Amino acid sequence: xxxxxxxxxxxxxxxxxxxxxxxxxxxxxxxxxxxxxxxxxxxxxxxxxxxxxxxxxxxxxxxxxxxxxxxxxxxxxxxxxxxxxxxxxxxxxxxxxxxxxxxxxxxxxxxxxxxxxxxxxxxxxxxxxxxxxxxxxxxxxxxxxxxxxxxxxxxxxxxxxxxxxxxxxxxxxxxxxxxxxxxxxxxxxxxxxxxxxxxxxxxxxxxxxxxxxxxxxxxxxxxxxxxxxxxxxxxxxxxxxxxxxxxxxxxxxxxxxxxxxxxxxxxxxxxxxxxxxxxxxxxxxxxxxxxxxxxxxxxxxxxxxxxxxxxxxxxxxxxxxxxxxxxxxxxxxxxxxxxxxxxxxxxxxxxxxxxxxxxxxxxxxxxxxxxxxxxxxxxxxxxxxxxxxxxxxxxxxxxxxxxxxxxxxxxxx
Amino acid sequence: xxxxxxxxxxxxxxxxxxxxxxxxxxxxxxxxxxxxxxxxxxxxxxxxxxxxxxxxxxxxxxxxxxxxxxxxxxxxxxxxxxxxxxxxxxxxxxxxxxxxxxxxxxxxxxxxxxxxxxxxxxxxxxxxxxxxxxxxxxxxxxxxxxxxxxxxxxxxxxxxxxxxxxxxxxxxxxxxxxxxxxxxxxxxxxxxxxxxxxxxxxxxxxxxxxxxxxxxxxxxxxxxxxxxxxxxxxxxxxxxxxxxxxxxxxxxxxxxxxxxxxxxxxxxxxxxxxxxxxxxxxxxxxxxxxxxxxxxxxxxxxxxxxxxxxxxxxxxxxxxxxxxxxxxxxxxxxxxxxxxxxxxxxxxxxxxxxxxxxxxxxxxxxxxxxxxxxxxxxxxxxxxxxxxxxxxxxxxxxxxxxxxxxxxxxxxx
Numbered sequence: 001x002x003x004x005x006x007x008x009x010x011x012x013x014x015x016x017x018x019x020x021x022x023x024x025x026x027x028x029x030x031x032x033x034x035x036x037x038x039x040x041x042x043x044x045x046x047x048x049x050x051x052x053x054x055x056x057x058x059x060x061x062x063x064x065x066x067x068x069x070x071x072x073x074x075x076x077x078x079x080x081x082x083x084x085x086x087x088x089x090x091x092x093x094x095x096x097x098x099x100x101x102x103x104x105x106x107x108x109x110x111x112x113x114x115x116x117x118x119x120x121x122x123x124x125x126x127x128x129x130x131x132x133x134x135x136x137x138x139x140x141x142x143x144x145x146x147x148x149x150x151x152x153x154x155x156x157x158x159x160x161x162x163x164x165x166x167x168x169x170x171x172x173x174x175x176x177x178x179x180x181x182x183x184x185x186x187x188x189x190x191x192x193x194x195x196x197x198x199x200x201x202x203x204x205x206x207x208x209x210x211x212x213x214x215x216x217x218x219x220x221x222x223x224x225x226x227x228x229x230x231x232x233x234x235x236x237x238x239x240x241x242x243x244x245x246x247x248x249x250x251x252x253x254x255x256x257x258x259x260x261x262x263x264x265x266x267x268x269x270x271x272x273x274x275x276x277x278x279x280x281x282x283x284x285x286x287x288x289x290x291x292x293x294x295x296x297x298x299x300x301x302x303x304x305x306x307x308x309x310x311x312x313x314x315x316x317x318x319x320x321x322x323x324x325x326x327x328x329x330x331x332x333x334x335x336x337x338x339x340x341x342x343x344x345x346x347x348x349x350x351x352x353x354x355x356x357x358x359x360x361x362x363x364x365x366x367x368x369x370x371x372x373x374x375x376x377x378x379x380x381x382x383x384x385x386x387x388x389x390x391x392x393x394x395x396x397x398x399x400x401x402x403x404x405x406x407x408x409x410x411x412x413x
Numbered sequence: 414x415x416x417x418x419x420x421x422x423x424x425x426x427x428x429x430x431x432x433x434x435x436x437x438x439x440x441x442x443x444x445x446x447x448x449x450x451x452x453x454x455x456x457x458x459x460x461x462x463x464x465x466x467x468x469x470x471x472x473x474x475x476x477x478x479x480x481x482x483x484x485x486x487x488x489x490x491x492x493x494x495x496x497x498x499x500x501x502x503x504x505x506x507x508x509x510x511x512x513x514x515x516x517x518x519x520x521x522x523x524x525x526x527x528x529x530x531x532x533x534x535x536x537x538x539x540x541x542x543x544x545x546x547x548x549x550x551x552x553x554x555x556x557x558x559x560x561x562x563x564x565x566x567x568x569x570x571x572x573x574x575x576x577x578x579x580x581x582x583x584x585x586x587x588x589x590x591x592x593x594x595x596x597x598x599x600x601x602x603x604x605x606x607x608x609x610x611x612x613x614x615x616x617x618x619x620x621x622x623x624x625x626x627x628x629x630x631x632x633x634x635x636x637x638x639x640x641x642x643x644x645x646x647x648x649x650x651x652x653x654x655x656x657x658x659x660x661x662x663x664x665x666x667x668x669x670x671x672x673x674x675x676x677x678x679x680x681x682x683x684x685x686x687x688x689x690x691x692x693x694x695x696x697x698x699x700x701x702x703x704x705x706x707x708x709x710x711x712x713x714x715x716x717x718x719x720x721x722x723x724x725x726x727x728x729x730x731x732x733x734x735x736x737x738x739x740x741x742x743x744x745x746x747x748x749x750x751x752x753x754x755x756x757x758x759x760x761x762x763x764x765x766x767x768x769x770x771x772x773x774x775x776x777x778x779x780x781x782x783x784x785x786x787x788x789x790x791x792x793x794x795x796x797x798x799x800x801x802x803x804x805x806x807x808x809x810x811x812x813x814x815x816x817x818x819x820x821x822x823x824x825x826x
Contacts, residue, residue: 016469053493056429061496068507069492072485079482080466083474094481098511099556143512 001033002167003125007135007157010044011174012231013077019043022172022231023084026130030090035125037164039135039157040081042073063108067137067147071097074134074153082132092130095120097137097145102156104138104146111138111146113155116163125164133160154215162222169219169226170237171211176230177238178203178210180403181256186395188404193236195254196243197226202346202380203257216240243348252353253401258343258394260387262292263315264373265322266307269332272299279329280306283321289314293342293375293382303332307373309384312338340372341390344382345397357381363400369393414446415580416538420548420570423457425585425644426490432456435585435644436497439543443503448538450577452548452570453494455486476521480550480560484510487547487566495545505543508533510550510558515569517551517559524551524559526568529576538577546573567628575635582632582639583650584624589643590651591616591623593816594669599808601817605667606649609656610639612667615759615793629653656761665766666814671756671807673800675705676728677786678735679720682745685712692742693719696734702727706755706788706795716745720786722797725751753785754803757795758810770794776813782806 006026013019026036050069054061061069078094085092100120104111124131135153138146148155154171161169177191178200195203197220204213210228219226219240229237270276277296284291293309310318315338326334350356360381364371369392373384385393398404419439426432439449463482467474474482491507498505513533517524537544548566551559561568567584574582589604591613596602608616610633617626623641632639632653642650683689690709697704706722723731728751739747763769773794777784782805786797798806811817 016466019470050489053429053489054496057432057493058496058500062499065492065495065499065507068495068509069489072488075485075488076463076466076482079478080470082478082481083467083471086475086478087471094478096481096558099558145509145512 001035003035003037003164004029005037005039005157005161005164005166005169006172007039007153007170008041008172008231009153009174010041010047012172013040013042013081014044016080018231019077019080019084022081023088023090025172025231026085027088027090030130037121037125037131037133037160037166038081039133039153039160040074040077041135041153042070043077046073046076064144067108067111067145070147071134071137071145074136078132078134082130085130085132090130091128092132093124094132094134096134097156098139098143100133102138102159104140104148106140106142106144106146108144108146110149111140113138113148113159116159118163121160121164152212154212155218158215158218158222158224158226161224162218166224168239169224171215171226171228172231173210173228174230174232175210175228176233176235177228178240178255180254181258181394181398185258185391186256186398188398190403192238192254194239194241196348197240198243198379199254199346199348200226200240202344202377203255211240251347251402252349252356252359253345253347253397253403254349255346256343256394256397256401256403257346258341258390260341260390261312262309262340262342262384263312263318263338264307264309264336264340264384265315265318266305266335267322267326267329267331267333268305268335269303270306270329272302272304276304276329277306280322280325281308283325284308284310284318287317287321289318289321293373293384295373295375309340309342309373337372339387340384341387341393342382342384343390343393343397344380345401346380348379350379350381359400360397363396364393367392367396369396414448416448416450416577417442418450418452418570418574418577418579418582419585420452420566420583421454421585421644422566422587423454423460424587426453426455426494427457429493431644432490432493432497435494436501436503438585438644439498440501440503443543450534450538450544450546450573450579451494452546452566452573453487453490454548454566455483456490459486459489477557480521480524480558483560484547484550484558487549491545491547495543498543498545503543504541505545506537507545507547509547510569511552511556513546515551515572517553517561519553519555519557519559521557521559523562524553526551526561526572529572531576534573534577565625567625568631571628571631571635571637571639574637575631579637581652582637584628584639584641585644586623586641587643587645588623588641589646589648590641591653591668593667594671594807594811598671598804599669599811601811603816605651607652607654608667609761610653611656611792612759612761613639613653615757615790616668616670624653664760664815665762665769665772666758666760666810666816667762668759669756669807669810669814669816670759671754671803673754673803674725675722675753675755675797676725676731676751677720677722677749677753677797678728678731679718679748680735680739680742680744680746681718681748682716683719683742685715685717689717689742690719693735693738694721696738697721697723697731700730700734702731702734706786706797708786708788722753722755722786750785752800753797754800754806755795755797756803756806756810757793758814759793761792763792763794772813773810776809777806780805780809782809
């Protein structure tokens with residue numbers, strides 16, 4: 001008997017049939033004696049339909065009114081799911097974000113949860129009721145409806161699990177877990193049974209789309225065990241938890257993340273003097289361009305080279321800003337390249353395994369893949385390479401770190 | 414400069430274009446200096462779409478969850494209308510029923526408004542904002558979402574007008590006012606400039622579908638001037654107000670109402686003893702059948718005849734109940750007829766005009782229309798006739814009471 005928070009995304013509740021399937025699953029858990037809080041998204045397509053209505057009326061609809069509009073999507077789903085649960089003889093009660101008093105700040109469209117009142121939910125759970133909560137939404141102190149932004153339903157699930165001290169927050173989605181890398185790229189990719197919050201954060205921030213970063217941060221902060229499962233087939237999914245003490249047994253690398261979303265810009269031959277990095281990145285950030293990797297090497301002859309990456313959508317923007325900066329700083333040259341890929345190895349195990357980076361570089365060299373940039377964190381090594389080698393690099397690294405065959409923490413997907 | 418509550422029904426906000434037209438109208442009123450509270454329904458078709466989803470899931474969806482589901486319809490409209498107002502440079506803010514604290518009882522699907530908190534609205538109005546409120550909905554003391562049932566948006570409009578002491582509650586609909594009778598039946602039917610609450614109540618209860626009875630009762634109780642207007646064309650509509658003192662100048666009859674919705678049942682030759690009416694109508698009401706007209710004439714030879722009408726949908730039901738009652742009471746016979754029509758003349762003026770009923774009966778007799786039943790109230794005379802004469806009766810009465818040509822309180826539609 002456990003207290004579970006189960007979150008179902010848009011495709012998992014995308015039709016009456018899918019909602020019935022969710023109700024079936026909740027029923028099975030109830031019959032096993034679990035207490036269930038269900039968090040649901042809007043039915044897939046509904047949010048886009050509502051956005052379309054708003055765009056027909058206004059090119060720049062007010063953020064407050066967008067939240068009033070979009071929050072109806074989840075409200076429809078909670079009512080329908082509750083009805084489906086009733087039909088199965090289960091007691092269930094639906095709540096909007098504002099009803100369950102998920103209090104947020106007033107940043108419409110990207111609000112942050114400040115507190116959750118668990119009293120009503122606890123009364124329902126004690127009475128044997130399934131609690132069905134609209135994800136993605138809350139209300140500010142004044143009662144204005146707010147939404148949490150993209151992926152906000154995951155955040156709702158984790159926040160409720162934290163507030164209720166649930167045994168697990170289960171995120172049902174259209175994939176059956178977190179993989180060592182993208183199975184569409186590497187045939188031998190395997191589902192991880194477990195991964196740490198830190199690894200999941202790196203995987204997510206590096207482009208693995210299974211979970212939203214915010215919800216993983218939240219789960220890590222409040223130590224809520226998070227499980228990613230498929231809502232379309234049975235399975236154990238992947239459990240995301242705090243690092244365990246037996247980390248010596250962990251593999252050096254848990255997964256390979258990659259993306260083609262970035263572009264690279266370099267200022268060549270700039271004076272190596274204090275403040276130069278700020279003079280380069282200041283104008284970039286003033287233009288609301290987010291920077292990902294930043295690399296500066298040691299100087300030669302009093303000048304240095306400065307490289308950073310931005311999202312590929314911001315490439316043209318960033319380049320025009322940088323050309324101005326180059327003139328001001330008297331840079332020798334500006335190089336740029338949008339045809340790059342970022343490939344990263346991630347694993348808490350690399351803390352205790354020497355030579356992880358060199359294994360990576362050797363594997364890439366064996367395929368004659370040139371490394372353009374390197375950046376590291378405690379549990380991650382990222383490289384920038386020519387985008388045409390991306391799949392090859394991912395496959396060779398997946399193999400080099402024994403992810404194809406490793407039995408530890410990995411099972412067939 | 415007036416404070417107006419304007420209510421727009423489903424067809425008036427049935428598309429993005431219609432919502433834009435509503436915003437244009439609100440803007441014109443704002444430019445004239447009026448303060449505006451707008452109450453809107455769900456976009457036409459939306460409520461039925463939501464009901465369809467619920468019915469796909471459950472034949473008997475919980476009333477609480479139906480309210481959660483259906484209340485999203487108006488919530489979409491308030492957001493879209495607010496956006497359309499913003500686009501016109503107007504300040505506007507939307508509120509759901511629960512946000513504006515329209516507190517109701519907990520009778521889901523047919524809740525009654527208990528109180529309204531006007532503080533937030535008043536602050537908005539003072540700040541020059543248009544207040545946009547979701548009709549048809551509220552929340553009970555515990556925060557459960559409730560709906561007011563059919564026509565509930567009219568009730569919301571009137572209730573807000575009463576709470577805010579508005580100068581007028583304007584109900585925008587697809588007809589341009591209240592007519593002396595149905596223009597589809599009588600070509601010379603004319604739009605009334607004014608009608609009293611009492612007359613409107615009689616007209617509504619007799620089958621004129623312009624306004625819901627509840628909203629008229631409410632308006633009458635709180636003396637909120639109510640105006641019915643077309644949202645599709647300009648015009649003064651019909652003002653529904655308290656009776657004025659110059660009632661001597663009023664015509665005897667303001668309008669002719671009629672319907673074919675009823676069926677007539679008669680017990681013949683029952684003992685004329687105390688309690689007999691209760692013994693007849695008790696079983697009828699136990700079967701949840703509503704009775705409209707009840708007529709009992711004086712007794713002859715210690716027996717009497719007892720006649721009543723029910724909704725035609727309940728005819729078979731009522732007849733089978735009545736056959737049992739007839740046996741118990743030893744009635745001589747049971748007569749019944751579903752092919753009847755009810756035609757009524759309505760007018761506060763008939764209080765001060767003698768001979769109104771006899772004018773009615775003479776007009777019908779002139780067309781050789783036999784009167785089967787007569788029932789009267791202070792401002793109404795209703796007759797039951799053969800349904801095939803209904804249109805003829807309405808036209809002849811419309812003419813007999815000078816409604817075709819009367820200049821008082823009447824203008825071309």
